[in-house]
Amino acid sequence: MTPESVMTIGQQAMELTMIVAAPLLLTALVIGLLVSIFQAATQINEMTLSFIPKLLGIFIVLMVSGQWIIGLLLDYMTRLFNSIPYMVG
Numbered sequence: 001m002t003p004e005s006v007m008t009i010g011q012q013a014m015e016l017t018m019i020v021a022a023p024l025l026l027t028a029l030v031i032g033l034l035v036s037i038f039q040a041a042t043q044i045n046e047m048t049l050s051f052i053p054k055l056l057g058i059f060i061v062l063m064v065s066g067q068w069i070i071g072l073l074l075d076y077m078t079r080l081f082n083s084i085p086y087m088v089g
Contacts, residue, residue, distance in 0.1 A: 016072060016073070019072065020073065031054045032050050035049060036050070
């Protein structure tokens, strides 16, 4: 196993992590921004107000994109496990 192959596996894992996390993080970002605008407009300064909408939004996005996320993870793991004999040899 060469250092280049280790770096390639690490790079692919980091890319997959970013792709999988992006929908959830973007959802939390947008909902947080909307709640912050609402709080600024109504002058409600409650720090815990954005927790429930973010939780619900992330849950909905996870239900919608869950099959896609699992497919990406399974594809990566299958490719990784199938390449083990070529890396060791």
